[in-house]
Amino acid sequence: MTKGNINVSVENIFPLIKKFLYSDHEIFLRELISNATDATLKLKHLTSIGEAKVDFGQPKIEVKIDKDAKTLTIIDQGIGMTGEEVEKYINQVAFSGAEEFLEKYKDSAKDSGIIGHFGLGFYSAFMVAEKVEILTKSYKDEPAVRWICDGSPEYTLEETTEKTDRGTEIILHIAEDSTEFLEESRIRELLLKYNKFMPVPIKFGTKKETLPLPEDAAEDAKAETVEVDNIINNPTPAWTKSPSELSEADYKEFYHELYPMQFEEPLFNIHLNVDYPFNLTGILYFPKLTNGLNIEKDKIQLYQNQVYVTDEVKGIVPDFLMLLRGVIDSPDIPLNVSRSYLQADGAVKKISSYITKKVADKMVSLFNENREDYEKKWNDIKIVIEYGMISEDKFFDKSDKFALYPTTDGQYLLWSELEEKVKPLQTDKNGNFVILYATNADEQHSYIQAAKDKGYEVLLLDSPIVPHLIQKLETSKEKISFARVDADHINNLIKKEDTAISKLTEEEKEALKKNITEAVNDTKFTVQVEDLESSEAPFIITQPEFMRRMKDMQATGGGGMFGMSVFPEMYNLVVNSNSELAAEILKNENAEEKNSKIKYALDLAKLSQNLLKGKDLTDFIQRSYQQLSK
Ligand SMILES: Nc1ncnc2c1ncn2[C@@H]1O[C@H](COP(=O)(O)OP(=O)(O)OP(=O)(O)O)[C@@H](O)[C@H]1O
Numbered sequence: 250m251t252k253g254n255i256n257v258s259v260e261n262i263f264p265l266i267k268k269f270l271y272s273d274h275e276i277f278l279r280e281l282i283s284n285a286t287d288a289t290l291k292l293k294h295l296t297s298i299g300e301a302k303v304d305f306g307q308p309k310i311e312v313k314i315d316k317d318a319k320t321l322t323i324i325d326q327g328i329g330m331t332g333e334e335v336e337k338y339i340n341q342v343a344f345s346g347a348e349e350f351l352e353k354y355k356d357s358a359k360d361s362g363i364i365g366h367f368g369l370g371f372y373s374a375f376m377v378a379e380k381v382e383i384l385t386k387s388y389k390d391e392p393a394v395r396w397i398c399d400g401s402p403e404y405t406l407e408e409t410t411e412k413t414d415r416g417t418e419i420i421l422h423i424a425e426d427s428t429e430f431l432e433e434s435r436i437r438e439l440l441l442k443y444n445k446f447m448p449v450p451i452k453f454g455t456k457k458e459t460l461p462l463p464e465d466a467a468e469d470a471k472a473e474t475v476e477v478d479n480i481i482n483n484p485t486p487a488w489t490k491s492p493s494e495l496s497e498a499d500y501k502e503f504y505h506e507l508y509p510m511q512f513e514e515p516l517f518n519i520h521l522n523v524d525y526p527f528n529l530t531g532i533l534y535f536p537k538l539t540n541g542l543n544i545e546k547d548k549i550q551l552y553q554n555q556v557y558v559t560d561e562v563k564g565i566v567p568d569f570l571m572l573l574r575g576v577i578d579s580p581d582i583p584l585n586v587s588r589s590y591l592q593a594d595g596a597v598k599k600i601s602s603y604i605t606k607k608v609a610d611k612m613v614s615l616f617n618e619n620r621e622d623y624e625k626k627w628n629d630i631k632i633v634i635e636y637g638m639i640s641e642d643k644f645f646d647k648s649d650k651f652a653l654y655p656t657t658d659g660q661y662l663l664w665s666e667l668e669e670k671v672k673p674l675q676t677d678k679n680g681n682f683v684i685l686y687a688t689n690a691d692e693q694h695s696y697i698q699a700a701k702d703k704g705y706e707v708l709l710l711d712s713p714i715v716p717h718l719i720q721k722l723e724t725s726k727e728k729i730s731f732a733r734v735d736a737d738h739i740n741n742l743i744k745k746e747d748t749a750i751s752k753l754t755e756e757e758k759e760a761l762k763k764n765i766t767e768a769v770n771d772t773k774f775t776v777q778v779e780d781l782e783s784s785e786a787p788f789i790i791t792q793p794e795f796m797r798r799m800k801d802m803q804a805t806g807g808g809g810m811f812g813m814s815v816f817p818e819m820y821n822l823v824v825n826s827n828s829e830l831a832a833e834i835l836k837n838e839n840a841e842e843k844n845s846k847i848k849y850a851l852d853l854a855k856l857s858q859n860l861l862k863g864k865d866l867t868d869f870i871q872r873s874y875q876q877l878s879k
Contacts, residue, residue, distance in 0.1 A: 250407035251332075253340065274427065277377050278312075278436070279443040280370035281323045281419055282451065283556055285310045288327025288417060289449045292388055295328070303388050303415065309450040309478070312440065316431050319423050321378075325449075326416040329387040332394040335406060339371060339383065339396060371419075375400050377430050378421035384409065385417040437481070443557040446486040446576075452478045488532045488576055489555070492520045504534055508547045508574065513537050516626050519611045521577065521604065529600055531577035533608070537629050538572065552578040567601050569637040569644070570608060577604075605641050612651035624661040627653050635718045645721065657690050657697055657707045671706045675743055682729045683743045686710045686719075692859045696734035699785070705743070707734055716801040735858065736794035738779055738823045749780035753826045753835070761835050765824055768847035774822045778831075787828035788854035791821045822854065 289308050295301035308326035374381050379400055386393035393412035398404040429435050437453060444451055456479040459472045487495055487503035500518045515534035523529045548560040555578060616623045634652055637644040653661040672682045685700050686708040687693040697707045719731040732742045758778045766776045796819050824831060830850060837843045852869045855861040861869060
């Protein structure tokens, strides 16, 4: 038997490990199962290149709890270790055997999926165990050994005949403060969290399975039940397969495997697969963003060689795609990811821009393959696309091929189609293409109607980030501007050469303006007398585009200008000088009647802008009833 001191530079590394190495104690299981997986994959590799002349068979990893003995054991049927190797790989902390293996078999082992890198994973066992035993037998024809260490730097190592089969057993004597890890439910939870898609089958207990009845079975025959291994993982999850092997149904099935509590079907998926300049595979799903939207729970999961790392993917996945679901697996992402690391890491930045590009490409092909279906899904995906257009220039540059601009008539136009269809009529006298839009088809109905009467097209842009999107489009495209239909009278929104005829003289218009301003007596409203068609409404309330947009942008974060914290409510009250009511107000000499007519007309204008509320609305209704009964 050998006794010795574990070769570390710090006098006692264990308290350090316990405290600092991983803040999350539960990851010890992930580390040990990763080691067991590595050991299995190493053997697979060695048998495949003929270096290990043993039968690889169908190895699995087993996790066992013995409550009485207070032990948790992880057993693999992998490569095992000789006494010498235990000395080398276990006793010399921070000497990673995985690294050495990869170095030695550099070229052939590149794709073997080996996880370990740092040479500290094994010692995370001491976060939960007061004593750790390793019972191991190498695939080489050498005696098995037992290594025991109680958390001090002292260990014992001896040969044993107790283990006759190949592989390693890690026996953790669970410490008093960690007995939660002797609970079956806790271990099951951890296995499902970290190991659900690991590449080697993991057995945790057994389960009963009912055998199918033979075809010629008697009617009253009872199906036989057998005890089988309870395998908790799916060793070949969809993302490890090639897209050509997978049907739509497979993708959907995997979605539900990933998120068992999600009952809605995903809208579509994007299979990621890149091996240069970094390795990355994965599947992203566009979920249907319903009201019950659960961004918190079902997030994109990050894996490293099928080992779950985290679902904090900020930095790796561009912000605008955080609403998606799915998995990303990359051996280039370290297991112990920290935020500062992610932000600084070049590979991670490349991953983020690759994902952006891939999503853009997928949008183009979805649109081209089945436009009708894409249009149907537009309302569910637009928020992600529009956010991407605002935040990622590369995504914006491609968006002309897949971003849709819906009209209030239910058409979905690409930018090029919008230009072709709408630009000729909606270009103003200065050559600017004015794009009219509404944010709410019901509330802005009368304005939409006024625009349509002129033959104009009105877009329906109703997502909350639209003010930002519009700003982005206006600064990126030449000679265009957006105007909400109620931003001004339609004649002023798209100014044409023709001058309107007025029934009133300039002096009369001035007098009318004065009358109305005094009667309205509210600084929120700027009175503007305009020569409109006599059939148009006498009073129209509009809200200038700039002020409203700034206000909207502020409400959705950012975009406020001049350090203004609160934008004042500002409206224009457009008075149609050619309307009968204008003439009537002007010539009415009864001051009281004049006043009440102006107020009544103002209320009607407010009503059509959805601005008449509370007491004003009640008063208005009362006054209207009085009028009726006169
Ligand atoms: N179950 C096992 N079977 C065979 N060898 C093992 C087993 N567990 C650990 N080893 C050996 O011990 C070495 C050290 O393991 P450890 O977990 O500390 O580091 P690692 O796996 O190389 O890297 P990481 O810190 O990323 O886990 C491994 O590289 C491997 O050679």
